[in-house]
Amino acid sequence: MKQKLIAAFMPLLVLVLVFSTFATNGVSANTGNENLELATLQGDFDLSSSKAVKVMVELQEESIVGAKHKGKKQSKQNLKSARDKVKKEVADRTSKSKVEREYDYVFSGFSLEIPANEIPSLLAAPGVKAVYPNVEYTTTEVVMEEEFSPEMVDSAPFIGSNEAWDLGFTGEGVKVAIIDTGVDYTHPDLDQNFDDYLGWDFVDNDADPQETPKGDPRGAETTHGTHVAGTVAANGQIKGVAPDATLLAYRVLGPGGSGSTENVVAAIERAVQDGADVMNLSLGNSLNSPDWATSIALDQAMAEGVVAVTSNGNSGPNNWTVGSPGTSREAISVGATQLPYNVYDASIFTSEGVEYPSSKVQGFPSDEALTDLDENEYEFVYVGLGASQDFEGKDLEGKIALIIRGEYPFVDKATAAKNAGAVGAIIYNNVAGEMPEVPGMAVPTIMLTNEDGLKLQEELAAGNNTVSFDIEFNQTVGETMAGFSSRGPVVDTWMIKPDVSAPGVNIVSTVPTFDPANPHGYGAKQGTSMAAPHVAGAAAVILEANPEWGVYEVKSALMNTAEKLIDPATGEEYAHNSQGAGSIRVVDALQAETLVNPGSYSFGVFDKKKGKQVERQQFEIQNLSNKAKKYNMEFSFKGEVGKHVKVSTSKNLRVNPGKTQKVNVNVQVNASKLEPGYYEGHLVVTEGDTEIQVPTILFVGQPDYPRVTMVGATALGNNEFEIYSYLPGGADEFEIWVFKATPDGGLGDYVGDVLYDADLGKGYNYHDWDGTLVDGTQLPAGDYILAAYAKKGNLDYAVAAGDVLTIE
Structure with a gap:
């Protein structure tokens, strides 16, 4: 039976990025006697461990906002x-704890380092409302170096920014x-956008928020x-x-x-106090949960009048892949799109009887440059991997460079060919x-x-x-969703995410050169990190045009006026949890x-078994x-x-100028007549x-979110391990294979x-493991992979760890 179960779930085993963080399962007690109440613990921590962990402590005392x-x-x-009263209480109740950062504006509490086995004492301290994990955040950028191109069209005009500038709205x-x-802030395209006060560095705790240098x-x-x-404001x-x-x-x-969370929350708090009108957070983690300290801070920032924009994550294209803080209830979460492009068919000919059926257009600087090759014959020269030095001593003027894939980005190979005088390139694969x-x-x-390249x-x-080309126009592909862009919904709130989308594929923008003699640096990046600042910049333009908003x-405004995108594979609109309300259009919004x-x-x-649920x-x-x-x-x-x-709702409604009207909605679903699933409207x-x-x-019925999204193990030495897993909604049954x-x-x-x-709560769970199977068999020395x-x-669902575990 077990072998059949494993076989059934093998297709579901996927690799995930595993990073170190802590459990987040909601645990609390309510006895009716407030003197006996415990604070909420967002997680199943390993409370038997004396290992120091960092947590975010939320107080019962409300933040200022x-x-x-x-x-x-x-x-x-x-x-x-x-x-201070809670800090003293915590110090008295614990043998060793250290307060790190303190918060009062958009989040009430402090970050704390404490032995995990003393967390129960923390939960019992009067004045503590909740304890959250201090998770790790990283940039939401997709690193696909071979596919980067520094020659992409400008994405700001595509969403209508230049039209907004013509109307006089530039974010001033x-x-x-x-x-x-x-x-x-010294970059020549950015230095004029900064005043004397630059911001703050929460990594080094100083007033110089410069990038990490080489x-x-x-x-x-x-x-x-x-x-x-x-992307927001280069000028x-x-x-x-x-x-x-x-x-x-x-x-x-x-x-x-x-x-970490403690620095992100501190920055949100300081940005609000510094008078920011808009904030952009192109960062995230892979956890699909709305209840984090970061989300609380973002919600309060929105409540205080700061437009919070965050990236949706780069774990698409499957549903439920949105990660925090893209899961925030109030902030604007942004998915990534690719700008429109023309598709051409291409075939090549060298001599009779030799065919190259795999021939396709990989890329081109302009339609004209590509179509100029049509029906013309050129000499081609082999230049190996296509590095600059591979062209030395070879005549490529007016010719075609034949290049094999490997070592260097595609765009670098093409650039080297152009610099050598070539009018085109043919790149063949080095693998199947x-x-x-x-x-x-x-x-x-x-x-x-590779097969056709070897024929050449x-x-x-x-x-x-010599090689000749037959180039034919095929079609224009409109703006499309990037495959890497994370999809919703959000577990627990069941909210649609992203809220909107914006260009995020191969976006050219400013980068530091770390070279004072050559300060103008530009580079192409892609990811929802690149999409979010389009929306943050749009928000700035909209606020200038409508300062009372x-x-x-x-x-x-951004959501209501967004353009619905069509999936070229189906000819229908992308799902709501792929594109949100659609791709933003600045002028329509303002x-x-x-x-x-x-x-x-x-x-x-809606899961009522009989009758109708309202x-x-x-x-x-x-x-x-x-x-x-x-x-x-x-x-x-x-x-x-x-x-x-x-x-049922109002069919017709009159709203006076400058007024807002609330509309009640009753939703009645006969769930027994519908197949379980997700429905859009x-x-x-x-x-x-x-x-x-x-x-x-x-x-x-029950939403089909992944019942487990992460598994990994920390080696403790002597074949002792700590296994951790993340369960978005908890589990009735749980196994590690x-x-x-x-x-x-x-x-x-x-x-x-x-x-x-069994019966595990939502969030992280920790289990000790000594390298044996449940029947007591000790695993022999070797490399293994765990799956939850x-x-x-x-x-049910299964997922494999991304890292190899070694038994010695």
């Missing part, structure tokens, strides 16, 4: 007094906080924050979306581009299979499989050294006369114009689901020729079971 928006008075002095007077790896003994140099800042050789915005830099990710398309190559480049080499050896007007808030929402889960919700229609408007509203759902989902609001489509979703590792680090034969457990299996309700 939290109290303000509940109509209560709060002061820094009162919070300090409450915090709006402050945008870049919470990232720091920013090279040669830092703590780790690799960084360029990410400068790239993000350039030099390239222009960002809001070129006249004022920038504030907050360095929270240090050498190598990683950092196909290669990726790379828009924007320096010369028109045709790609071949044979032709060259036989003296057939609050954060939710900005968010709704000129919106009607807003529907929220800009998307989930009706939640849920009640509410949305708002805001008339920004100077005349009364009449609106018609209706809900539509795809397919047969509409027969069993009834939504729209709230369609029409007024005259204006139509706003608000994405909506609902679930019938072990497989032999293949030489290349893949899954080999199934060996047996390491442990069984979890079942919750009637759905």
Whole structure:
């Protein structure tokens, strides 16, 4: 039976990035006697371990912003007094603890280092509301060096930024906080966007939020924050979306581009207090959960009037891959798109009887450069790997460079060919299979499989050294979702994420050169990290155009006016949890006369076995114009689901100029008549020729989120290990399996079971393991890979660890 189960779930075993963090399972007690209440613990920590861990402690005393928006008075002095009292209590109750950072504005509490086995004492301390893990955050950039191209078209004009500039809106007077790896504020395209106050460095705790330079003994140099800042507001050789915005830099990710919750929360808090109007967080982790200290801080920042923009993550294209803080309830989460491009078919000819069926266009600098090759014959010259030195002593002027894949990025090979005088290149694979398309190559480049490339080499050896091309236009592909862009929904809240999308593939922006003699640095990066600052810049432009707008007007305007994207593979709109409301359009957003808030929402889960289940919700229609408007509203759902989902709301509504009207919604679902699953629809609001489509979703039965998303093990020595796993919704049944590792680090034969457990809560779980199977068999020395299996309700899932574990 076990072998059948393993075989059934082998297709579900996927590699995940494993990083060190702590458990986050909601645990609390309510006895009715407040003197006996424990604080909420977000996680199943290994409470038997004396190992020091870092946590975020939230106090019962409200933060300044939290109290303000509940109509209560709060002061820094009162919070300090409450915090000091809790700190003393914690010190008295624990043998060894160390307070790190303290918070009072958007988060009430402090970060703390404490032995894990003393966390129960922390939970019992009066004044403590909750304890969260101090997780690691990294930049959400996709590193695919071979596919980078420095010749991509400008993405800011594509979303309408230049049209907004023509209207006089450039982000002037709006402050945008870049919470990232720091920013090279000396870059000639950025230095004019900074005032005397630059921001703050939370890594080194000083007023110089510069990027990590080359040669830092703590780790690799960084360029990410400068790239993000350039997309927002560069104003030099390239222009960002809001070129006249004022920038504030907050360095929270240090050498190598990683950092912790305590610094991110501290930066959010300081940015709000520094008067930021917009903040951009192009960072994240892989955990799909809305309840983190970072999310609380972002929610409060939005409540305080700061537009918070965050990347959605780069773990797509499957659903449920969105990671924190993209899971935030209030912040604007952003997915990544690829700009439109033309597709051409290409065939090549050398001599009769020799065919190259794999011939495809890989990339080109312009349509004209590619079509100029059509029906022309050229001499081709083999230049090996295509490094600059491979062209030395060879005549490539007006010829075609034949290059083999490997060692160097595709774009570098094409650039070297152009510099040598070549008018095109043919790159063939060094292994079986196909290669990726790379828009924007320096010369028109045709790609071949390894088999066809070797045919060309044979032709060259036989003296057939000329090649002709047949180039034909195929189609124009519109803006598309990037495959790497993470998808929602969010576990627990079941919210649609991302909220909107923006260009994020091969985006050219500013980067530090770390060379004063050559300060103008530019580079191409891709990821939702690159998409988010398009939205942050757009928010700055919108706020300049509409200074009276609050954060939710900005968010709704971006969502309500976004352009729905079509998946070229299906000819239909991408799913809501792929594109959100669509790709942003700046001018449409800043000129919106009607807003529907929220800009998307989930009706939640309907799982009543018999009869009909009714849920009640509410949305708002805001008339920004100077005349009364009449609106018609209706809900539509795809397919047969509409027969069993009834939504009742006002059909017609009059809203006076400058007023907002709340609209009640009753949703009735007969779940017994529907197959379990995820269903999409729209709230369609029409007024005259204006139509706003608000994405909506609902679930019938248990949502199909992955029951386990991470597993790994920490070696403690002497074949003792600590196994950790992440369960987004907990598990009724839980197992750890072990497989032999293949030489290349893949899954080999199934060996047996390491442990069984049951009734685990959501979040991280820790288990000690001594290298034996459940039957007591000691594993022989060798390399192994663990996999976790979890079942919750009637759905189960399995996932393999990304790292090889060694038994000695």
